[in-house]
Amino acid sequence: xxxVVTPLRADGASVGPARHRRxxxxxxxxxxxxxxxxxxxxxxxxxxxxxxxxxxxxxxxxWSGFTDTQNFVGLANFGxxxxxxxxxxxxxxNILLALVLPAVTLVLSFALANLVTVSGTSRGQxxxxxxxxxxxxxxxxxxxxxxxxxxxxxxxxxxPSNGLLNGILTSLGFDGARSFPWLGDERTAMVATIxxxxxxxxxxxxxxxxxxxxxxxxxxxxxxxxxxxxRLRTALRIxxxxxxxxxxxxxxxxxxxxxxxxxxxxALNPGGGPDNSxxxxxxxxxxxxxxxxxxxxxxxxxxxxxxxxxxxAACVFLANRLLGGKEVAR
Amino acid sequence: xxxxxxxxxxxxxxAPQTTRPPAQERAFGAASHTVLILWSAVVxxxxxxxxxxxxKTTREIFASPFALPTSFNFVNYVNxxxxxxxxxxxxxxxxxxxxxxxxxxxxxxxxxxxxxxxxFFGNRAIYYLMLAGLTFPIFLAIVPLFFTLRNFGLLNTLxxxxxxxxxxxxxxTVFFLFSFFRALPEETAEAAAIDGAGEWSTFFRVMxxxxxxxxxxxxxxxxxxxxxxxxxPVALNxxxxxxxxxxxxxxxxxxxxxSVDFGAxxxxxxxxxxxxxxxxxxxxxxxxxSVSQGTSK
Numbered sequence: 226x227x228x229v230v231t232p233l234r235a236d237g238a239s240v241g242p243a244r245h246r247r248x249x250x251x252x253x254x255x256x257x258x259x260x261x262x263x264x265x266x267x268x269x270x271x272x273x274x275x276x277x278x279x280x281x282x283x284x285x286x287x288w289s290g291f292t293d294t295q296n297f298v299g300l301a302n303f304g305x306x307x308x309x310x311x312x313x314x315x316x317x318x319n320i321l322l323a324l325v326l327p328a329v330t331l332v333l334s335f336a337l338a339n340l341v342t343v344s345g346t347s348r349g350q351x352x353x354x355x356x357x358x359x360x361x362x363x364x365x366x367x368x369x370x371x372x373x374x375x376x377x378x379x380x381x382x383x384x385p386s387n388g389l390l391n392g393i394l395t396s397l398g399f400d401g402a403r404s405f406p407w408l409g410d411e412r413t414a415m416v417a418t419i420x421x422x423x424x425x426x427x428x429x430x431x432x433x434x435x436x437x438x439x440x441x442x443x444x445x446x447x448x449x450x451x452x453x454x455x456r457l458r459t460a461l462r463i464x465x466x467x468x469x470x471x472x473x474x475x476x477x478x479x480x481x482x483x484x485x486x487x488x489x490x491x492a493l494n495p496g497g498g499p500d501n502s503x504x505x506x507x508x509x510x511x512x513x514x515x516x517x518x519x520x521x522x523x524x525x526x527x528x529x530x531x532x533x534x535x536x537x538a539a540c541v542f543l544a545n546r547l548l549g550g551k552e553v554a555r
Numbered sequence: 556x557x558x559x560x561x562x563x564x565x566x567x568x569x570a571p572q573t574t575r576p577p578a579q580e581r582a583f584g585a586a587s588h589t590v591l592i593l594w595s596a597v598v599x600x601x602x603x604x605x606x607x608x609x610x611k612t613t614r615e616i617f618a619s620p621f622a623l624p625t626s627f628n629f630v631n632y633v634n635x636x637x638x639x640x641x642x643x644x645x646x647x648x649x650x651x652x653x654x655x656x657x658x659x660x661x662x663x664x665x666x667x668x669x670x671x672x673x674x675f676f677g678n679r680a681i682y683y684l685m686l687a688g689l690t691f692p693i694f695l696a697i698v699p700l701f702f703t704l705r706n707f708g709l710l711n712t713l714x715x716x717x718x719x720x721x722x723x724x725x726x727x728t729v730f731f732l733f734s735f736f737r738a739l740p741e742e743t744a745e746a747a748a749i750d751g752a753g754e755w756s757t758f759f760r761v762m763x764x765x766x767x768x769x770x771x772x773x774x775x776x777x778x779x780x781x782x783x784x785x786x787x788p789v790a791l792n793x794x795x796x797x798x799x800x801x802x803x804x805x806x807x808x809x810x811x812x813x814s815v816d817f818g819a820x821x822x823x824x825x826x827x828x829x830x831x832x833x834x835x836x837x838x839x840x841x842x843x844x845s846v847s848q849g850t851s852k
Binding site: 253254257258260261262264265266268269271272273274275276277279280281283336337340341354356359360361362363364365366367368369370371372373374377378379380381382386387388389391392396424427428432436456481484485487488491492495506507510511514515520523524527528530531534535538 | 583584587588590591594595597598599600601602604605608616617619620621662663665666668669670673675681684685688690691692694695696697698699700701703718719721722723725726729753754755758779782783785786789790800801802804805808809817820821824827828831832834835839842843
C-alpha cells in the first residue's frame with residue numbers, strides 16, 4: 226500500500242532524477258529483484274512446493290519408488306488406508322492427541338501465566354509475584370531442549386526399575402509402582418506420553434500468555450477489582466477474552482504438533498507402543514515408505530495427514546469466529 | 556504506564572472496602588508460590604536427575620535411582636563422545652546448522668525485503684505461497700523430497716541436508732521478516748537513493764542493519780528449530796557418518812537397550828542439552844521477547 230502511494234507523491238513533487246530513477250526499470254533495480262527473489266524462490270519451489278505437489282500425484286499411484294513404472298490407481302490407495310485397522314488406530318490416536326494436548330497445555334499455561342502476572346497483592350497497582358522472572362525462565366527451559374532428547378530423558382525416567390518416577394513413588398510407599406511399566410502398559414502409555422509433550426510445551430505458551438497479559442491495560446484489572454470480581458472471575462471473564470487471539474494461535478500450533486508428534490513417539494515408543502496405543506500417522510507413514518517401500522500408499526497417508534491438519538486449523542478458526550472472536554479481540 | 560496506573564490505585568487504597576483483607580492476600584500469594592514452585596520442581600528435577608545420573612556408572616544406575624554418584628568422573632562423557640560417536644554427530648550438527656542458518660538468513664532477508672517493499676505482478680501470490688509452506692505438514696513432502704535429493708545426488712550428504720533445512724526454514728523466516736521490512740520508513744530508502752545508493756547498497760548498508768532486531772529473533776528461532784530437527788535427517792540422511800546429533804541420539808538410545816551403557820546415554824543427553832541451554836541463558840530476554848512478537852501477528 227505505502228509503496229504505491231509514495232512514488233506518486235514523489236512524482237508529484239518532482240524533486241529530481243534520483244526519485245524517478247527508483248521507479249524505472251533500471252539494470253540495478255531489475256537485477257536486484259531478480260536475484261533477491263529468484264534464488265530463494267527457486268530453492269523453495271524445488272525443495273518445498275514441488276515435493277508437496279508430487280506427493281499429491283503419487284498418492285494416486287501404486288509407485289514402489291525404485292521402479293520407473295507406476296500405474297495410476299485413482300483413489301484406491303485411500304480406500305486401502307481407510308480399510309487398514311492399524312492406520313485407523315493411528316488416526317484415532319492423532320485425533321485424541323489433537324483434542325487433549327492443546328486443552329491440557331493451554332489450561333495449565335494460562336493458569337501459570339495468570340499466577341505470575343496478576344496474582345501479586347491486590348493492594349495498589351496490579352503486579353506480579355515476586356520472582357516471576359525465575360518461574361518464567363525455568364518453565365521455558367524444556368522448550369529449548371531437542372524434543373528427541375526430551376523423549377529419551379523421559380523414557381529413562383519412566384523406566385520400570387531404574388527410573389526416577391518409580392523411585393519416587395516407591396519411596397513414598399506406593400509399592401504397586403515398584404516396576405510398573407508406564408510406557409509398556411496399554412492403559413498408561415498414552416497418558417504418560419501426553420504428559421511428556423505437555424511438560425515440554427507449557428513454558429513456551431506460559432511466556433506467550435504472560436506477554437499478552439502484560440499488554441492488557443492495568444486499568445481493566447483495577448476496574449474489575451473495584452467492581453468486586455474475584456481472581457478466578459477476572460481471569461476467565463476479563464483476561465481470557467482479551468488474549469483470545471493468542472489462544473487461537475496456540476491452539477493451532479499445538480494441534481499441528483499433536484497431529485505430527487513423531488519425535489516424541491519415536492523416542493518414547495518407537496514401535497507404536499503396547500497394542501499400538503501410541504502409534505501415530507507419521508510413524509506409520511515412514512514405515513510404509515522407507516521400510517515397506519510402498520511410496521504411493523505412504524503419499525496417500527501424507528495427504529490424509531495434511532487434510533486432517535488443515536481441517537483442524539479451519540475448525541479452530543471457525544470456532545473462534547463463532548464465539549465472537551474479532552469484535553472482542555480488537 | 557506507571558503514571559497512568561498510580562492514579563487509580565491511589566484512589567483504590569483510599570477506599571479500603573474494595574481491597575481484600577491482607578490475610579487472604581497473603582494466603583493467595585503463598586498458594587500461587589506453592590503451585591509455581593511445584594511446577595518448577597517438575598521441570599527441574601528430571602533435568603537435575605539426568606545430570607547426576609550422567610556421572611554414575613551403569614552399575615550404580617541399576618542400584619538405585621536416587622543415590623548420588625560415588626565420584627565425579629567424566630568417563631561416561633568420554634565414552635559418549637568417542638565410542639558412541641556423539642562427538643562426530645556434534646561436529647556434523649554444527650556444520651549443518653551453522654551453514655543453513657547463514658544461508659537462510661541471507662535468502663530470507665532478501666526475499667522478504669523484495670516482497671515487503673516492491674510492487675510487482677505476483678507479489679501477493681508469492682507471499683501466500685510462502686505462507687502455505689508453513690501450514691502443510693512436512694510429512695506430505697518427505698517421500699518426493701527423498702527422490703528429489705537423490706536425483707540431485709544430494710541424498711545422505713551434509714550439503715543435501717543443508718539445502719533442505721534452508722528450504723523448509725525459509726517460509727517462517729520470510730513470514731517473520733516481512734513485517735519488519737514493511738515497517739521500515741520509506742523516507743530512509745529515498746534518502747539513500749538521493750545519496751546515490753543503488754538498490755543493492757541500500758539493502759546491505761541501510762535496510763539490513765535497520766532490521767537487526769527482527770533478524771536476531773528469527774535467528775534464535777531458526778537455531779532452535781534446526782538444532783532440534785529430527786524428521787528431515789532421519790528420513791533423508793541415513794548414512795551413519797553424516798548423522799546429526801538428534802538422530803545420533805535416537806540411534807544411540809535404541810542401541811543402549813542392548814549394550815546397556817546407560818551412563819554414556821545420560822552423558823550424551825547432557826552434551827546435547829548443554830549448548831542450547833547456554834544459548835538460552837545468554838539470549839533469554841531476547842527469546843522471551845521474540846515469543847510474543849512472533850505469535851501476536
